[in-house]
Amino acid sequence: MVEVGAIPARDFRALVAGAGAIIHFGRFSFRLSSPVEHLADEVHRMYRHHPVSLEGFADFHVEVRPPRNLRRWFGRQLEFHVDGSSSFFPLPHAQAFPLLEWGLNWCVHDAVKDCLILHAAVVEKDGKALLIPAPPGSGKSTLVAGLVHHGWRLLSDELAPLALDALSIEGLARPISLKNDSIDLVKRLTGEDAFSGTVRDTVKGSVALMRPPRESVLAVRRPAAPVAVIFPKFTRGARPVHRGVGQGAAFALLMESAFNFSALRRQGFEALADLVERCGCHEIGYGSLDEGMRLVEDIHAAA
Amino acid sequence: MEIDHTDGIAWQLHPAGVIVRTLDDGVAVFHQGSGDVFVLSRFHGEVLEHLAAGRGDFMALLRSCAPDTETSGSEDLQCKTQEALYQVMSTLEGMQLVERTA
Numbered sequence: 001m002v003e004v005g006a007i008p009a010r011d012f013r014a015l016v017a018g019a020g021a022i023i024h025f026g027r028f029s030f031r032l033s034s035p036v037e038h039l040a041d042e043v044h045r046m047y048r049h050h051p052v053s054l055e056g057f058a059d060f061h062v063e064v065r066p067p068r069n070l071r072r073w074f075g076r077q078l079e080f081h082v083d084g085s086s087s088f089f090p091l092p093h094a095q096a097f098p099l100l101e102w103g104l105n106w107c108v109h110d111a112v113k114d115c116l117i118l119h120a121a122v123v124e125k126d127g128k129a130l131l132i133p134a135p136p137g138s139g140k141s142t143l144v145a146g147l148v149h150h151g152w153r154l155l156s157d158e159l160a161p162l163a164l165d166a167l168s169i170e171g172l173a174r175p176i177s178l179k180n181d182s183i184d185l186v187k188r189l190t191g192e193d194a195f196s197g198t199v200r201d202t203v204k205g206s207v208a209l210m211r212p213p214r215e216s217v218l219a220v221r222r223p224a225a226p227v228a229v230i231f232p233k234f235t236r237g238a239r240p241v242h243r244g245v246g247q248g249a250a251f252a253l254l255m256e257s258a259f260n261f262s263a264l265r266r267q268g269f270e271a272l273a274d275l276v277e278r279c280g281c282h283e284i285g286y287g288s289l290d291e292g293m294r295l296v297e298d299i300h301a302a303a
Numbered sequence: 304m305e306i307d308h309t310d311g312i313a314w315q316l317h318p319a320g321v322i323v324r325t326l327d328d329g330v331a332v333f334h335q336g337s338g339d340v341f342v343l344s345r346f347h348g349e350v351l352e353h354l355a356a357g358r359g360d361f362m363a364l365l366r367s368c369a370p371d372t373e374t375s376g377s378e379d380l381q382c383k384t385q386e387a388l389y390q391v392m393s394t395l396e397g398m399q400l401v402e403r404t405a
Contacts, residue, residue: 246326246327246328246329247326247327247328247329248326248327248328248329248330248331248342249328249329249342251326251331251342252342255340255342261340262338265333265335265338266322266333266335269322269324269331269333269340270322270324272331273324273326273331276326277324277326
């Protein structure tokens with residue numbers, strides 16, 4: 001299979017506007033069809049290293065297009081459709097790429113029945129993976145972007161599929177979603193090339209996505225063993241702190257991050273208990289990206 | 304709190320099944336009927352384990368969970384221990400993890 005970047009941007013735009021292009025990430029694939037040219041261009045840049053095929057099976061048939069009902073008269077809006085139906089409110093035309101990414105998150109979490117899906121990032125180095133769950137605003141994605149820029153493998157920025165034996169986490173290696181001040185912060189570190197355009201006034205504020213490194217995309221089918229769970233908290237100007245978190249406290253926090261817990265019931269419960277028993281659980285607080293990364297490196301080295 | 308007639312009270316785990324995982328700072332508990340999950344103290348976990356072993360009578364629980372109090376504690380301490388255990392059982396009842404059998 002060729003990589004998306006091997007197809008000229010103009011041809012890719014035509015493919016997406018026509019029969020669609022099938023893009024593969026981890027064990028999943030989605031066929032993207034859309035008449036929105038700037039969406040095709042962003043996908044071409046942000047999924048540059050992902051395999052693409054023109055025909056065959058796709059897990060999700062995704063279409064991002066203007067509404068066909070009366071909504072089309074209310075400003076320029078777009079809808080996310082998967083397998084012919086849409087469960088989402090339309091968003092402004094300029095938010096096409098975030099709409100696609102948020103829709104794909106929903107597709108993955110809805111499709112996976114054999115893993116516990118945690119709202120968490122996962123990075124790996126030297127065969128040891130760190131699970132980083134955190135609520136919005138805690139600095140998770142910024143921290144992950146910094147680590148990935150320094151050579152860590154990205155498995156996921158947003159959704160962590162934990163095997164039910166808790167021994168491994170699957171990779172997705174999709175773009176990292178950065179928000180507000182963290183966009184310029186990470187751009188200063190990595191340069192502009194890896195970034196999508198910044199979309200302003202979304203429900204999450206300003207949003208830009210960062211392309212995953214090619215090495216992470218190529219290794220995406222190799223699961224990683226979690227050795228530590230880290231709950232990060234960025235507070236501007238705060239001094240760096242690191243505390244151990246008890247297994248029960250970590251279990252309770254992870255419960256809040258588990259999307260499909262109620263569907264998996266006892267299997268999900270046992271997987272989460274196995275995870276906190278097996279991994280060291282940590283809480284870190286920091287006031288700068290460098291300090292946050294140093295704390296993560298220390299935890300990784302000791303794990 | 305005044306507790307009367309503790310002699311006759313007994314509990315059992317909810318018949319649908321309760322799974323307890325002991326962790327280093329508490330227990331995680333799964334209710335197999337409702338699917339509810341709780342994170343509770345180690346003491347709650349200990350009580351649930353005694354119930355799982357069929358020791359659900361109040362006085363038997365008291366002897367198992369606070370063995371020294373009954374023999375060496377003052378009357379006041381015994382009373383407070385009984386109250387604490389009764390509170391724990393009420394909490395577990397509220398969560399429907401246990402139910403009274405008598």
